[in-house]
Amino acid sequence: MNFLESIRVSLRALRANKLRSALTMLGIIIGVAAVIAMVGIGNGATASITAQIQGMGSNLLTISPGQSSSGGVSGGAGSSNNLTMEDVAKIQVGTAIKAVAPITNTNAQVVLSSGNTSTSIVGTTESYENIKNVTIARGRNITKLDVSSNARVAVLGPTVVENLMGDVNANIIGKSIKINNVPFQVIGVTTATGSTGFQSSDDMITAPITTVQGRLLGRKTVRSILVSASSEDLMQTAQEELTATLRKAHKIPVGKDNDFRVQNQADMLETMQSVTQTLTMLLGGIAGISLLVGGIGIMNIMLVSVTERTREIGIRKAIGAKSSDILLQFLIEAVVLSILGGGIGIALGYGGSSLVGKALSLSTSISPSSVLIAFGFSAAIGIIFGVFPARKAAAMDPIDALRYE
Amino acid sequence: MINLKGITKIYANGDIQVAALGGVDLHVGSGEFVAIMGPSGSGKSTLMNILGCLDTPTQGEYYLDGTDVAKASGDQLSVIRNRKIGFVFQGFNLLARTTAVENVELPMLYAGMGGKERRARAITALESVGLGDRIHHRPKELSGGQQQRVAIARALVTNPAIILADEPTGNLDSRSSEEVMAIFQRLHTSGNTIIIVTHETEIAQFTERVVRFRDGRLEGDEFVKNPRIAQAQVLEEGLAK
Numbered sequence A: 001m002n003f004l005e006s007i008r009v010s011l012r013a014l015r016a017n018k019l020r021s022a023l024t025m026l027g028i029i030i031g032v033a034a035v036i037a038m039v040g041i042g043n044g045a046t047a048s049i050t051a052q053i054q055g056m057g058s059n060l061l062t063i064s065p066g067q068s069s070s071g072g073v074s075g076g077a078g079s080s081n082n083l084t085m086e087d088v089a090k091i092q093v094g095t096a097i098k099a100v101a102p103i104t105n106t107n108a109q110v111v112l113s114s115g116n117t118s119t120s121i122v123g124t125t126e127s128y129e130n131i132k133n134v135t136i137a138r139g140r141n142i143t144k145l146d147v148s149s150n151a152r153v154a155v156l157g158p159t160v161v162e163n164l165m166g167d168v169n170a171n172i173i174g175k176s177i178k179i180n181n182v183p184f185q186v187i188g189v190t191t192a193t194g195s196t197g198f199q200s201s202d203d204m205i206t207a208p209i210t211t212v213q214g215r216l217l218g219r220k221t222v223r224s225i226l227v228s229a230s231s232e233d234l235m236q237t238a239q240e241e242l243t244a245t246l247r248k249a250h251k252i253p254v255g256k257d258n259d260f261r262v263q264n265q266a267d268m269l270e271t272m273q274s275v276t277q278t279l280t281m282l283l284g285g286i287a288g289i290s291l292l293v294g295g296i297g298i299m300n301i302m303l304v305s306v307t308e309r310t311r312e313i314g315i316r317k318a319i320g321a322k323s324s325d326i327l328l329q330f331l332i333e334a335v336v337l338s339i340l341g342g343g344i345g346i347a348l349g350y351g352g353s354s355l356v357g358k359a360l361s362l363s364t365s366i367s368p369s370s371v372l373i374a375f376g377f378s379a380a381i382g383i384i385f386g387v388f389p390a391r392k393a394a395a396m397d398p399i400d401a402l403r404y405e
Numbered sequence B: 001m002i003n004l005k006g007i008t009k010i011y012a013n014g015d016i017q018v019a020a021l022g023g024v025d026l027h028v029g030s031g032e033f034v035a036i037m038g039p040s041g042s043g044k045s046t047l048m049n050i051l052g053c054l055d056t057p058t059q060g061e062y063y064l065d066g067t068d069v070a071k072a073s074g075d076q077l078s079v080i081r082n083r084k085i086g087f088v089f090q091g092f093n094l095l096a097r098t099t100a101v102e103n104v105e106l107p108m109l110y111a112g113m114g115g116k117e118r119r120a121r122a123i124t125a126l127e128s129v130g131l132g133d134r135i136h137h138r139p140k141e142l143s144g145g146q147q148q149r150v151a152i153a154r155a156l157v158t159n160p161a162i163i164l165a166d167e168p169t170g171n172l173d174s175r176s177s178e179e180v181m182a183i184f185q186r187l188h189t190s191g192n193t194i195i196i197v198t199h200e201t202e203i204a205q206f207t208e209r210v211v212r213f214r215d216g217r218l219e220g221d222e223f224v225k226n227p228r229i230a231q232a233q234v235l236e237e238g239l240a241k
């Protein structure tokens, strides 16, 4: 008997017992759907976290103050304000270091005749735009001259414009806004990045650091220094250069710890990715166990089916079916169940993960490879768990099978 | 054609051993029509199963067309059953969820024949047993006699050299029995070798030779003087179509 005929015979047997076939498939359907959905959601979470971290800037190194210690009492991370504009000036732009921008920030009330809002004010320099991948939609960016002349100019995020004027596209360039009662002239509006929530680049104002220090804070603090390395490969070099420069500037003797911290964006990315990947694997693994249970379900039903159809096996053998014909028939039944279940499971898992993705506004991604793996896996389960019952059927003696009541 | 030499069959159930056949020598020539008779438990079915290559003897030699099949493997026996033997069971043994024509197609399916030819031959076989108008019926939609005729169609469709029937009329009334015997007689006329097991002397009268068994041994072997001719209305109608 050829393979196609075997498939036809198997399909007919499955159709003859539709309810049972469907219930048997259910185990595989749930298992595969769970694997696909879990991995899809996990991948989506990884992608979204990666995008968020990368959105913070390209090849970014963040220098923040270290711990202050007075009389042996450590004040905790960031407790000292030992970063200064002099430190910033000492960091040389070169092969490894592409740009440097100091940052100081505060929250302030912003007022225009048409409205007011509370937002975050970032005092920085002209390099900020470059480091943070911010682009100017209208108007211009802060310049070197603005910084050196303590100019009262401000670049607004689109959300701020909307909050002040009721319309993102309203013409605000040249208008005077009051930040904590200090008048600033609006010189530019940044392009919307779509990022939301805490520290959204759409809902903030950038202004020359000198102006923010002098007019809004009243002290010359630098909260952090952003440094962008020329390339990913040069991040390590850039970090070493920075550390050396700052240690010299802060006169830290050899053998003593840094009084500042340098954070590496790539490290952060790696840590976050490894966390989400572990999570994805964990979820996928748990789902995989349900796939295994589904496979055992198939084996169980196939064993019942073989026993129940002993007479049929006897008749087929008496009429000339070889052991291989019977083996193939039952094996195909198991594989068809698992593959069909796998297919439905993939569709369900896909739908499920995109639903969850919508609810959590994650862009869940189901890679073709995970679909292929799920499919291959369910076929393998059909074969693995189908072989035992099929061999049992094939090994039956025709006379014994015919006598079976 | 069929040559049995010292065939024994011993069933062992734990410590108890039952000799169902105790050394049987039997020769059946090509084209013969034989009835096997004997009391219940005398080993008739055991012998038929061995003849039909469904079972293997404990001892002895069985030559079918000159080859010893007593020591063939399971798959080799499958092929022999498929090519050379048509078996008709007392309990019909049709696949329940499968239509008459599909049941008849089965042996050709395992012989590897193509779908179209299979279907055509199955329909011809069903017509020849007077069931041309029942080909898409399932076994439970057919009477016992009709089911047995489907089983006979399945046995003869591959045109086997030997047709074996273990009490083919055991579950049928006298009219259906005669119809079945009429089919066997026709097959015999066209040259098939036929061996049937029966309890009833009237049925044996339709054959040409009666072999008697007792306690697993041959007790008698004689020719039927004047075989009766079986009458069957359904067949004439079926063939006229």
Ligand SMILES: Nc1ncnc2c1ncn2[C@@H]1O[C@H](COP(=O)(O)OP(=O)(O)OP(=O)(O)O)[C@@H](O)[C@H]1O
Pocket: B011, B012, B013, B018, B019, B020, B038, B039, B040, B041, B042, B043, B044, B045, B046, B047
């Ligand atoms: N599978 C088996 N295991 C043990 N003993 C068996 C088995 N099959 C048959 N026998 C025994 O073998 C002997 C012959 O049985 P067999 O079925 O051949 O008789 P039979 O002539 O066909 O009888 P009947 O006319 O009732 O069908 C009996 O004594 C029976 O009990």
Ligand SMILES: [Mg+2]
Pocket: B044, B045, B046, B166
């Ligand atoms: Mg019997």
